Amino acid sequence: VDLHALDARISVCRACPRLVSWREEAAVAKRKSFADQPYWGRPVPGFGDEAPEILVVGLAPAANGSNRTSRMFTGDRAGDWLYAALCRAGFAAIPTSTHVGDGQRLQRARIMSAVRCAPPGNKPTTAERDACAPWMAAELAEVLPTVRVIVALGGYGWDAVLRSLRDAGVRIPRPKPRFGHGARTAVELSGGRCISVLGCFHPSQQNTFTGRLTEKMLDELFADARALCAP
Ligand code: SF4
Numbered sequence: 001v002d003l004h005a006l007d008a009r010i011s012v013c014r015a016c017p018r019l020v021s022w023r024e025e026a027a028v029a030k031r032k033s034f035a036d037q038p039y040w041g042r043p044v045p046g047f048g049d050e051a052p053e054i055l056v057v058g059l060a061p062a063a064n065g066s067n068r069t070s071r072m073f074t075g076d077r078a079g080d081w082l083y084a085a086l087c088r089a090g091f092a093a094i095p096t097s098t099h100v101g102d103g104q105r106l107q108r109a110r111i112m113s114a115v116r117c118a119p120p121g122n123k124p125t126t127a128e129r130d131a132c133a134p135w136m137a138a139e140l141a142e143v144l145p146t147v148r149v150i151v152a153l154g155g156y157g158w159d160a161v162l163r164s165l166r167d168a169g170v171r172i173p174r175p176k177p178r179f180g181h182g183a184r185t186a187v188e189l190s191g192g193r194c195i196s197v198l199g200c201f202h203p204s205q206q207n208t209f210t211g212r213l214t215e216k217m218l219d220e221l222f223a224d225a226r227a228l229c230a231p
Pocket of ligand 1: 020116
C-alpha cells in the first residue's frame with residue numbers, strides 16, 4: 001500500500017456512524033464565516049513529507065477546520081500555532097496553512113491524527129478510536145522507516161502513538177511513560193534503530209489562550225525534535 005492509495009481508502013471510510021453523521025452535518029450546516037466555502041466533510045488523511053523524519057500526531061480533525069479544508073490542522077486556530085511553529089523550526093515552507101493550494105509544504109515532517117473524522121466535542125468514543133486505529137497503524141507503517149522523532153500532541157496523541165507502536169510489536173517501556181509537555185521516551189524498532197517520542201501540549205485554544213502553551217514552549221520542543229533528527 002503506498003500513501004496515495006492509503007489516503008484514497010481512508011477518505012471514503014464510513015465505519016463510525018456517529019462520526020459520519022457529525023462530519024457530514026458540519027459540512028451542510030457550515031459555520032457562518034465559512035458559509036461560502038465548500039466543506040470536505042470526510043475523513044482527513046495525513047499531510048506532509050512522504051519520507052518524514054519528524055511525525056506530528058494529533059487527536060482528530062476539527063469540524064470547521066480540516067473537516068472543511070481536507071488538510072490536517074488547516075483552517076483553525078490550533079493549526080495557526082502549529083504551522084507557524086513548524087515554519088520557525090524549518091519544517092514548513094510558510095507560516096500559515098489556510099487551504100489546499102496555499103503553497104504550504106512540509107519538509108522532513110508529516111502530520112496525522114489518531115482519529116480521522118471530526119468528533120463531537122473533540123471527543124471520539126473508545127470504540128471510534130479503536131475503529132480508526134488500523135488507519136493510523138497503516139500510515140505509521142508506511143512512514144516509520146524514515147521517522148526519527150514522533151511529536152505527540154496532548155495526552156490523547158501520546159497514548160495513541162504508544163498504543164500504535166505497541167500494536168506494531170515495538171516494546172514500550174514499563175511502566176508506560178507519562179505524558180507531559182517535554183516528556184520524552186525512546187523506543188527501539190525491529191532492527192535495533194531507536195526513535196524518540198516527544199510529548200507536546202496540544203496547541204488548542206484552551207491551551208494557547210490560557211498561556212499553558214506558549215510559542216516559546218513550542219519552539220523549544222521543535223528545536224529538541226530537530227536536534228534528535230540530526231544525523
Ligand atoms: Fe473511518 Fe476513522 Fe472516520 Fe471512523 S473515524 S469513519 S474509522 S476514518
